[in-house]
Amino acid sequence: MVRTKRGESPLATLAGKYLTLNEDERELLGSLNDQPRRIARNSEVVREGRAADNLFVVQSGWLLSYTIMPDGRRQVLQVHFPGDIIGFCDMPLPSFTYELKSLTDCSLCMLTQTHVQDIFHKTPRLTGFLFSLMMVDQKTHTDRLRVLGRMNARERVIHFLLSTLVRLRMIDQADGDIFDFPLTQFDLADAVGLTNVSVSNALSGLQEQGVLKRSSGKIQILDEAYMREAVSFINRFESIDISWFPYMPAEKRK
């Protein structure tokens, strides 16, 4: 497992992929490291109050956000990795409308409105970056619409694994084509709109075909090219461009 740079916040690592941070920006992102909230594996993350009051930045660990329907059906909305911002797009809404659960031990940073406003006012480039992240997020959601609306079990699983791999690479948490995979097959099923049984069958089939390998909570992608082809995969993180972002009030810092 590749390690993140010592002491650097995952969000900073992520941002560093797209822009070279200056000292102020680096410090601002670093300050988010203060007093992370620790969450044990497999526990519900309780959030209170208005949406915007409870923005999280994942420092370490995996989380799952999901909705549950009255009859028990569950839909996983997103898997959250280090560097992810949770709840950003809930800001204009009056309350949270989904559950949050930790898959592994986690540490989360709470962001208050004040923090957000701080970033927005001080570093327009970071602001642009944040919004770009959100837009890419939206893109990955529309990609998932295609998956859930039009793909069969096998393709759904392939797409999910690929997008997981790609996202983990962004935060240097994939070891080539091997990565941790703490989801249960129930979790995966609820993410891609299947049952655990179908997921099991799909995974077994892929393994038998030599496309992937599983061992003790890890997954290895053996034939990435084939998988990408099979689902017409697009890596949305490859080419984010934040230069368009217009929030640049007269270059103050240089």
Next chain:
Amino acid sequence: MVRTKRGESPLATLAGKYLTLNEDERELLGSLNDQPRRIARNSEVVREGRAADNLFVVQSGWLLSYTIMPDGRRQVLQVHFPGDIIGFCDMPLPSFTYELKSLTDCSLCMLTQTHVQDIFHKTPRLTGFLFSLMMVDQKTHTDRLRVLGRMNARERVIHFLLSTLVRLRMIDQADGDIFDFPLTQFDLADAVGLTNVSVSNALSGLQEQGVLKRSSGKIQILDEAYMREAVSFINRFESIDISWFPYMPAEKRK
């Protein structure tokens, strides 16, 4: 059919639901009315170049954005109504990744980067509003994930019709519980991940049950409460709050 206020742009109408526009803001939104591009019914809207160069604001008419997979499977990503902004979240991306088709005769306004920057610089409140719209958009997408991942044919159709009704009401284009519906059943099917046959069956079933009525391109919702209950419908547009938005460089106008 209820009419929009004479000459007012649909985006202004929409914005007016959430905030009281001052003269400058109203003028800025109104200026978008200049030189709309007219699109005939059932034609492909061609877009060129980088994503951000081709932002559209729908002035009138319905459009469909969708992706097509190599084998011909189609997934409708969104139905666009007057007031909708198309392509906003493509701005940080290098190119468009979906198709756009008109369902009715349309008129579209092109927004260039300059326009966007203009709005962003001059009216922070409108900026906040735009971002809030985008966030709500994201929310409706996650709602659709639940639909495509976990609902049966009947529920999918119900949810789609409800969200259509709610959005049309926002722009005063629903006459109580009656609204135009120019989609074919193929379109609807590709939107909710079914086939036209299943859609036909679902619609017939609902009509037989007395839940809705169809006649000549219009749909009437007869039992809205039942439908909302059946799919745990949440109206995301009900309570957008833009007060949180931090882009307020020292109240210049008052």
Next chain:
DNA sequence: CGACGCGTTGAGTAGCCTCAACGACAGTGG
């Protein structure tokens, strides 16, 4: 050790899909 969660596998089922035929309708051209 027992209890529990997780993954696997099998048998049977149900919902949706595919294929197909047909009627209604609008647009087109003679």
Next chain:
DNA sequence: CCACTGTCGTTGAGGCTACTCAACGCGTCG
């Protein structure tokens, strides 16, 4: 004006994918 054509919606027959239900093995944890 009327065939001709293509699109759209409906309905039926049959098939397939994924679901439900269930049993079992395995590992972990108390």
